[in-house]
Amino acid sequence: MNSQWIAVIITSILCYAIKYIGHAIPEIWLSHPRVQRITNLIPIVLLSALVAMQAFTTKTKFIVDHRLAGIAVALIALKAKLPFPAVVIGAMATSAIVYRLKI
Amino acid sequence: MVTGMGQNIGVSVKRDSLSVGLAVGAAGVAFGAVAVADHFTVAQACFLSFVLFSGASQFSLVAVMSSGGSALSAIVTGAFLGGRNGLYGVRMAQILKLKGAKRALAAQITIDESTGVSIAQTNHEDQVTAFWYTGFGVFVFWNLFTLLGALGAKAIGDTSAWGLDVASPAIFCAVLFPRLKERKLLIASVLAFIWALSITEVVPAGVPIISTVVIAAIVGWK
Numbered sequence: 001m002n003s004q005w006i007a008v009i010i011t012s013i014l015c016y017a018i019k020y021i022g023h024a025i026p027e028i029w030l031s032h033p034r035v036q037r038i039t040n041l042i043p044i045v046l047l048s049a050l051v052a053m054q055a056f057t058t059k060t061k062f063i064v065d066h067r068l069a070g071i072a073v074a075l076i077a078l079k080a081k082l083p084f085p086a087v088v089i090g091a092m093a094t095s096a097i098v099y100r101l102k103i
Numbered sequence: 104m105v106t107g108m109g110q111n112i113g114v115s116v117k118r119d120s121l122s123v124g125l126a127v128g129a130a131g132v133a134f135g136a137v138a139v140a141d142h143f144t145v146a147q148a149c150f151l152s153f154v155l156f157s158g159a160s161q162f163s164l165v166a167v168m169s170s171g172g173s174a175l176s177a178i179v180t181g182a183f184l185g186g187r188n189g190l191y192g193v194r195m196a197q198i199l200k201l202k203g204a205k206r207a208l209a210a211q212i213t214i215d216e217s218t219g220v221s222i223a224q225t226n227h228e229d230q231v232t233a234f235w236y237t238g239f240g241v242f243v244f245w246n247l248f249t250l251l252g253a254l255g256a257k258a259i260g261d262t263s264a265w266g267l268d269v270a271s272p273a274i275f276c277a278v279l280f281p282r283l284k285e286r287k288l289l290i291a292s293v294l295a296f297i298w299a300l301s302i303t304e305v306v307p308a309g310v311p312i313i314s315t316v317v318i319a320a321i322v323g324w325k
Contacts, residue, residue: 007174012155015185020210022192041319047275048292049299049312054272070269078280091273092266
């Protein structure tokens with residue numbers, strides 16, 4: 001089995017286990033304010049770092065390219081309170097146009 | 104979409120829940136396409152949508168591995184991002200009060216949308232209805248659209264020419280954006296962004312992402 005399948009299967013099992021444990025544990029365990037603050041921040045920092053990697057690196061090298069235009073349009077669309085599909089499609093279209101123009 | 108719910112009991116809750124399911128589930132087309140663009144197979148994309156069933160974890164898993172990260176860093180990142188579903192589970196358990204097989208089934212569809220639409224309802228009956236209808240609605244459409252997206256991406260070849268390389272970061276921007284009004288969350292987000300980019304060339308792939316948990320601990324400590 002290749003490493004992709006291993007990651008796919010193990011992450012799937014872990015993510016289900018996390019969902020199930022949430023349903024099964026007493027709420028008091030997570031009620032400490034510090035635990036709540038940190039668990040609230042964890043998805044935020046992970047997703048922020050993920051955006052940085054996906055938009056500005058290629059194989060771990062820092063690179064600014066057509067993707068910057070796409071992300072800029074996404075942020076403008078979000079600022080303008082456009083609906084979710086408009087944000088994503090606007091970003092994709094812009095990025096694709098810039099990519100094609102450069103070639 | 105979610106606002107103004109719960110005025111006509113039953114029917115409108117079901118209709119609104121299913122429309123959330125369709126709208127969100129349609130984003131599965133992006134996941135299927137991104138997964139294939141990142142060199143995962145159609146079967147792997149479908150397996151993730153069916154068994155893992157949590158958008159952020161699914162996108163992160165394929166993104167980490169396609170940027171050269173190890174299986175371990177993909178697993179750790181995916182599991183961390185799935186962490187909030189556990190917190191949703193804690194909340195939903197109090198509303199649903201289930202045991203055995205029904206609890207096991209409810210756990211699988213405990214995600215952002217099913218929890219969000221449920222807790223937006225004003226009475227208990229609607230909360231339960233909204234959870235199941237939204238959860239299953241998203242599940243069915245997300246899986247259907249994942250398959251379509253994966254097959255579509257296989258057919259189009261150079262995914263950058265279609266903007267698919269920016270679909271996933273744009274989706275995460277949209278997820279993050281409304282939450283960054285809170286000052287601490289904004290600070291943590293910016294720090295994580297800068298931190299990840301500043302170390303990416305000197306550490307193994309995956310580390311720039313996972314290591315930001317330290318930033319969460321520092322910013323959230325007080």
